[in-house]
Amino acid sequence: MEARLLHHHPICLPRSAPLLPTSVGCVAAARTLPREPCRPPPVATGGLAAIAVACFLDRVRRRRRRIRGRVFRGLSPEAEAYLAEALHPELFQTKKVEEWLEPEVLRALSRWRESGDASLVDLELLPGIRVEAPGVISFALLRPSVCASLLAEARHYSEGGFPAELPNSMNREGVILNDIGLRPVFTILLRKYLAGIAARLLGNDSERATHLGEVPLGTENWGGSTLNDHHTFIVRYKPQGDRGLAMHVDECDITFNVGLSGGDSFVGGDLAFCGMFGDPTYRRLHHTYRHEVGRCVVHAGKRRHGVTDVEQGERASLVLWTKSLLFRGTQEYKDKCGDIVAGRKPLPEEMGPPDPICLSLTHDRDYLRWSHLL
Numbered sequence: 001m002e003a004r005l006l007h008h009h010p011i012c013l014p015r016s017a018p019l020l021p022t023s024v025g026c027v028a029a030a031r032t033l034p035r036e037p038c039r040p041p042p043v044a045t046g047g048l049a050a051i052a053v054a055c056f057l058d059r060v061r062r063r064r065r066r067i068r069g070r071v072f073r074g075l076s077p078e079a080e081a082y083l084a085e086a087l088h089p090e091l092f093q094t095k096k097v098e099e100w101l102e103p104e105v106l107r108a109l110s111r112w113r114e115s116g117d118a119s120l121v122d123l124e125l126l127p128g129i130r131v132e133a134p135g136v137i138s139f140a141l142l143r144p145s146v147c148a149s150l151l152a153e154a155r156h157y158s159e160g161g162f163p164a165e166l167p168n169s170m171n172r173e174g175v176i177l178n179d180i181g182l183r184p185v186f187t188i189l190l191r192k193y194l195a196g197i198a199a200r201l202l203g204n205d206s207e208r209a210t211h212l213g214e215v216p217l218g219t220e221n222w223g224g225s226t227l228n229d230h231h232t233f234i235v236r237y238k239p240q241g242d243r244g245l246a247m248h249v250d251e252c253d254i255t256f257n258v259g260l261s262g263g264d265s266f267v268g269g270d271l272a273f274c275g276m277f278g279d280p281t282y283r284r285l286h287h288t289y290r291h292e293v294g295r296c297v298v299h300a301g302k303r304r305h306g307v308t309d310v311e312q313g314e315r316a317s318l319v320l321w322t323k324s325l326l327f328r329g330t331q332e333y334k335d336k337c338g339d340i341v342a343g344r345k346p347l348p349e350e351m352g353p354p355d356p357i358c359l360s361l362t363h364d365r366d367y368l369r370w371s372h373l374l
């Protein structure tokens with residue numbers, strides 16, 4: 001039960017172990033344990049019977065510690081099993097997440113982290129921050145060494161024959177990091193660091209910035225002040241596999257997309273941004289973006305985007321689809337997207353020819369009419 005709750009609300013990690021086994025449970029659990037070497041009491045005080053009891057209690061104690069560890073981390077048994085096989089076990093340590101970040105990111109976030117007021121996030125201190133296009137902002141987030149480890153871990157997982165689900169409905173070559181035991185570290189990344197940036201870029205009016213210096217951000221509220229869940233994965237593209245990604249909108253409110261390989265290690269593979277879902281300009285090309293290792297591009301999930309084919313090399317992205325349940329319950333969300341239960345708002349009637357790169361096989365009723373432009 002608790003594990004299910006964690007799955008749905010990973011940001012709400014419990015502060016205390018919710019389910020410690022009772023002594024009866026422990027006895028039963030200890031019987032199912034593989035026989036481990038027992039640690040006998042330091043001084044043999046009461047003969048064989050006392051040693052047997054001490055051994056038994058030692059096994060129970062160790063089993064208890066293991067269960068508590070798993071409940072704290074909120075890992076599924078599969079994820080727990082992968083930990084023993086991981087290439088970079090240090091990636092799984094929640095205490096080390098801060099070391100993943102470019103140091104200036106911490107400086108930009110420090111006043112928010114002291115006060116809880118996201119309007120104090122200093123966007124200008126985010127390293128190399130750029131407004132790529134209205135509503136699309138990028139900055140250096142992760143250290144290149146962490147990007148290399150994450151990519152190597154994803155390759156190790158894919159090539160190791162471990163059980164795999166597809167990260168999204170469009171990509172066959174990728175790994176859902178939440179499923180392999182990395183959900184807790186990304187929950188920390190989101191809760192302690194990205195949440196402030198999300199609130200400042202795409203949160204409610206009292207926290208959201210309107211400009212970066214003189215340049216308008218062109219963002220609006222997409223629940224950035226109340227993000228509570230994430231679906232985090234790595235996708236890889238290469239000429240002999242998934243070459244690119246068709247135009248789409250994401251199944252989330254705010255997307256953080258970090259380059260794990262930079263523009264010098266692949267040819268093609270541009271991330272193309274078109275307009276917002278429901279906006280008359282949604283089939284206009286707004287910007288094309290090239291990944292840089294460790295640089296994160298942030299945008300509303302409902303901005304149409306896609307990846308052009310990779311012609312050479314390999315392109316890889318670390319993607320966090322983040323959501324706000326609270327925002328999804330508001331009238332503002334319904335006006336923007338439709339009802340989460342009743343279904344998405346229909347797109348407006350397609351008007352005139354699209355920019356070819358923005359044409360979507362999965363979203364446009366007139367795809368065949370314009371596909372000769374591709």
Ligand SMILES: O=C(O)CCC(=O)C(=O)O
Pocket residue numbers: 168235245250257271305306307316317319
């Ligand atoms: O690979 C990318 O840069 C984009 C991935 C993406 O848009 C997605 O998985 O939703």
Ligand SMILES: [Fe+2]
Pocket residue numbers: 248249250305
């Ligand atoms: Fe996407």
